[in-house]
Amino acid sequence: MAGRRARRREARAHWVLLAFVLLVVACALLLEGFTRHAVGRSGTSAESASCVPAPDTVRAGGPVIRIDGERTESAALPAKTVALTFDDGPDPTWTPRVLEVLARHGAKGTFFMVGADAAAHPDVVRDVRDAGHEIGSHTYTHAALGDVPPWRADLELSLTRNVLAGAAGVQVRLLRPPYSSVPAALCGGTWEAVRRAGQDGYLTVATDLDSKDWTRPGADAIAAAATPRDGRGAVIMFHDGGGDRAQTVEGLDLLLANLEGQGYRFTTISAGLGLPPEPQAAGRAKVSGIALIWAQRGAHQFTVAMAWVLTVAGALTVLRLLVLVVLARVHVRRVRRAKRRRNRLPEVWDPVSVIVPAYNEAAGIEATVRSLVASTHPDVEILVVDDGSDDGTADIVAALGLPGVVVIRKPNGGKASALNVGIARARHELIVMIDGDTVFEPDAVHRLVQPFADPAVGAVSGNTKVGNRRRILGRWQHLEYVIGFNLDRRMFDVLQCMPTVPGAIGGFRRTALTGVGGVSEDTLAEDTDLTMALCRTGWRVVYEETALAWTEAPESLRQLWRQRYRWCYGTLQAMWKHRRAVLERGPAGHLGRRGLPYLFLFQVLLPLLAPVVDVFALYGIAFLDPWRTLYIWTAFLLAQVLTAVYALRLDREKLGPIWTLPLQQFVYRQLMYLVVIQSVVTAVLGSRLRWHRMHRTGSATDQLATAQQPPG
Template structure:
């Protein structure tokens, strides 16, 4: 492990630092079979409101479709397409880091589009020299259909609410691959993006925290991403996410013995709420079914109703914080019968895979082209 930095872990009070002039930025877009949406992604980066220089590097990671050609087709002056043999997302990101001309780097997935103000809002946080990385606010762009609505609620109630709490506790777990800003010097000091896990964004964020950098959340930096549209595709994505997170937690397990808040707070939270409780969830469901069929169902119904009410209140608060419509809450009760079971089964499978020592391969999923373009097979999320 690298020597720890001493840049002060607590959020500074008072007025936040600001740039004297907008610094130049490099945006890296790792892309593998992203023909369905790469042009929408690049266009959103070029049409930014940011007043500083923006260099866009599209790193085509051995795509078998027209990703590289489509990215280069508009002929934007500040967009450069780099082709490399297929080596995986971390290798593509490291290629972009090596080729980047500027100190401040933004990473964005090839299925994601930025709001015009997003780049400026991300970079504003890096004016504080103690901040090494910034997480943006990822939103589901394709919310039509029940699966899309469920994921929308999960992103708002789960991911984004968690990031607010992690920032307050100074122990951010993940800067998502869909939208994140970094200091190039911090990435280089860590040796670049690691290939050790299937959740390279979580692994990288944990490494930055252990190295002493602050990682913050910028809720106003919005990125719209394409979510899986079928249960099968959702399973593939979440299986990789969960397994990769377990890998990252195991890799950084020694952080619990180190000074600072990250190890005990972040790893403790992830262990309890993303591993232990999901593993116990099937037992709770089986007991509820048993009590309903062979006993008095009223206590089960009462507990379930109380749980839904508590979840609805949490969801209402999270939606208000995110500026989303509260009417989306109607899908929450239905989540208890399909989506919840899918998520804890993913955890069970991931834990079993890890315990058995099986090396999980990167799962590819189908792109539907939510932001324009035809569907494409085998894209990575």
């Protein structure tokens, strides 16, 4: 009881961990989208010229605006005083060049920084501060404050204030709203945002002169537009970020040279108005800012990494599909050549022992046994090993009284134990193993043993079909069997690294089985463990596509979960047990150099990354270019559909279930990668998974007549 409670706690803990990881991933992507202007950035202000204007005292006043309660004041710079201001930075290329020009002329400026760019380049922010220049806020994402709701405007200013505190240790009090210009242009939502910011202590800085450097009219035009008239003081707007600012740098140099000769002084906004310097930031603001900088940096690096992972995963997926199709074609040609070669050799008519391990298989055992008795292969011994069933499985078989059928009763010990008992009792060299819920085609046994004409073959995998396919879950599994399992087996056959002969239909030499000590009980995937052991001892394991067996697939998501959880966990156990195959030489090492890396990459690693990839794909649809993301997804789906068509044709199946393939991507695929995550976590925690037996209903037997047509 205590052990079960511990397992439940572990399960809950790692699902909580997965949810936490996905939440962190989602937050990282949202932060990246927000800071990289993919989420909610305004390109231009949407306010029209007819919006409600600011008060006349603001529109007719100076460019620096203070709001204190209901009182609004504005100020302008004195004569012969210029405040050079720079928007849209910091930029790692152009801000340092602007600083060089200012230093050469002994000028000071005020830099209105975009918070996201300040977080990306905190070293440039510190360079601006260390050179004695003033720093102001230009919002966090260059959002038009008049076009966003108040909470978003407050967030833009708060994040920018924190990040500048973390980067330079200053508490900014100057604000320039993006897309603003002269005071007379302040109106509507922008003015309301300025008024709210004033209540929080900000001084809003508009401009007297716009250099229009953002239009790149040429250095001379920039300098001319920024030159004050009649010795007046002015706040002049330039840009040190947001694009190529080569003309800005050149025009600024020309302007400073011209105005120096006219006796102008170049200062910051605060110094020009006689205000005290910007205060130092509080400790809490610094800590928050540093945390935000690191969070943004981490989010960006994670997003870049995920873009590469998604690219590599997509390339590997496409490559896998191509390899599967190419090698399937190679397998078809080899099979044809082998059949011609077999025509020159005696057909295999050796007697066969069929072992049926059965535990509570009352629902389908009769159909299984009757299909074996109907086999066209002569001299078939059928051993039904009842593994302590309590539903009368053995009694059902015994009551049939069919010739050649032997019932062996034993205490419950697991499937591997039942198979070993059957192997010990079998009388023949050729042994076929079949699950208790599986129905053989009449010629399945005969076709399955034909590859044993080659003395190098130690085991043969048959072709498993899903019998109960009327519902969508059954059709999904049918597609998985045909596309995944059977195409994979063709590839493994060609590469001589077959990792699994399925328990539903597999043929073996007794010599090969005894050579590896029989069926091991070390793992829950006894079929995979046994097959890998045979490969490592040098036996060839091949795939016989014409040997057909019909099995009952799980009919509920819960049953499917339990089955695949056992399969996946057992496969991980087998991979770990046979990991030394990677170092082995010759044909015995093909499993380690080909099969195990393939299993690890496509059945472990990529499924582990799948949840994060899915979140990233949703991010792309929501915040990047949705059409590009959808095009890529559609291309992958089309590749899968074409592969499915080819696989179904190879297996002589109708194409009807293809329509369920897109839906499979939204439910079935997610279930399968969650199974992998659960299995890997269970293995890492060192938990021992118990045998999970699927509840049988006999539905595959009921639908067998339809399934064998096969269905559409």
